[in-house]
Amino acid sequence: MRKVTLISLLVVFVGYIFAGGGIFHWLEADEEEKLRAELFQTQDELLYTLERMVGSHDIHACHHGTTSESSSHAPGLDCPVQDCVSPENVTLVLQSVVTDVNKRGENLTRQGKCIKTIDMPLLVLTHRQLDDIILNAHQAGRRGLNPLSTQQNSSPPQWSFIPAVGFSLTLVTTIGYGNIAPSTWAGKALCVVYGLIGIPIYLVILDGVGRLPGGLVRDLAVRMYISKGWNANTVKRVIWFCLFTFGLFLFYLLPALIISLVENWAYLESLYYMFVSLSTIGFGDYVAGVQIGKSYWVAYKILIFFWIASGLAFLAMVFDLLKRGIQGLDDPDKTEYNLPKTNGRQEKAHNNVNGAVGQAQADAKSENSDYIYENMAMDKMQ
Known part of the structure; x- marks a missing residue:
């Protein structure tokens, strides 16, 4: 894929994600507000009943x-x-x-x-009321709202604009944490259409971005072989190792450290969350940016979006390398093929002949040898 085409697709993809976030926000925000209001009302009613039952007693003794x-x-x-x-x-x-x-x-x-009010043993609910409370809590949990949320202390809304953009990204990247999902029929229908268009675009971009490092590594290895006579396989392995180390730190270890500090998770929990996210497994048992009582910085959520988009490309590159290594076990001759130790220009120096005809023949032989060696090196990089 040409770089111009890839950059154009990236621009379209970013615009597509933000547009989808805006539409999902418009469709789902009102429904989420209704759900939050119902849960908060239930909490308020329980607290009111508790205070009414206990209010005539000295609860502070x-x-x-x-x-x-x-x-x-x-x-x-x-x-x-x-x-x-x-x-x-x-x-x-x-x-x-x-x-x-x-x-x-x-x-x-x-x-x-002192006895806390919430510990007072009062049975003031009917079975139907208890069922309603359990149902409301279950629906709240399915839609990204912590069931223990109150009006004063709740988990952040999941269908405001920025979280809706995050939902769009997890939809087209097929991560799908499962902590939130559209509740309106319009939102569900949009998920189908949005995914049918966005997922293929993302896969094309992922394939194009994943191939870029391979092409750069191959070109650099060929140049090092032609100009300095270095072994192309060795150069390739060194470059891939450097890229892997840098990517592992930038897209895995460093974000895990930042997330563990912000979310108050253990570092191993953050590493687990990172892998589950970047591999698109998306269990949903750990989700960043949804804890109750926390006020998250907008830049933190944007960084998570950027990390997901770029980290997926990095992990796809790693998986592609592993796949090629496993496939290479069936064709060891190709993977272990050794390039010649000399290039065309070195041969030209050793075969310098007198006369214009001899010089022209040597030049032609040099160009032909360079062409052959370059193609051999490129074949070896495949």
Whole structure:
């Protein structure tokens, strides 16, 4: 692929990613705000109920003692249906609940510290209310919102413009962490169309960028062989080693260090996250930039996008080298082919003859030898 074509595709790809981020933001942001509002309302209602139930007591008083949990079992019920209670047994059930709450309250009073409001043993929810809370928490988790989020302390919105651009990038690169997904039908339909167009463009760019280092290494090895007589294979291996070391530091080790510091992860966790991301496995168990209560710098998220795009090309280059090395096991003669030790110009010096005819023949032989050696070297680099 020509460099002009590759650069043009890169420009189109960047514009495509930002345009997709803007469209996803427009389609999904309102729905996300509704979900966040519902979760925050549930949290507020629970806190209000808790404060109302405990408000008449001195919850700031400190008590001494030890902590031990115990529970009482409700008496047997005569209801013929498993998930219902007969009117005659409602009082018995409530009495068992009161007995259990009282026992747990007595255990709390033996603690040698102030009792926190959230630890008070109050059973004030119906089974349906509990199901609604679990469902809301599950939906929030699927859409990138930490279920423990509150109005004052929540994980950052996942469908604002910058995170939406990140989603577009993970979509076309097929990473797909799975921590967020469109919830509207328009967003889901856009995912299909956007991926059908964006994924092939990305694969073409990835292939073109992955081939660039190979061509540069091959050209440099040929030049070193022709001008200095160095072994082309040795030159190639040295250059690839330098490129691999530099890329490993720039696209893997350094970003892992930065992410571990920002996200408060262990360095090994960051290395694991890096590999899962760059290999497009994308488990989604670790995702940068979504922790609750953190305010992320915009430049940090942009750096992550740049790292993903460039790191994928680097890892693709590494995988291509490994693939070629494995394939070379079936054709050792080609991979171990040795180029001649002399070039055409050296042969010309040793075969200098008198006369114009002899000189012309030597020049022709030199040019022909250079051409042959260059092609042999290029064949060897393949």
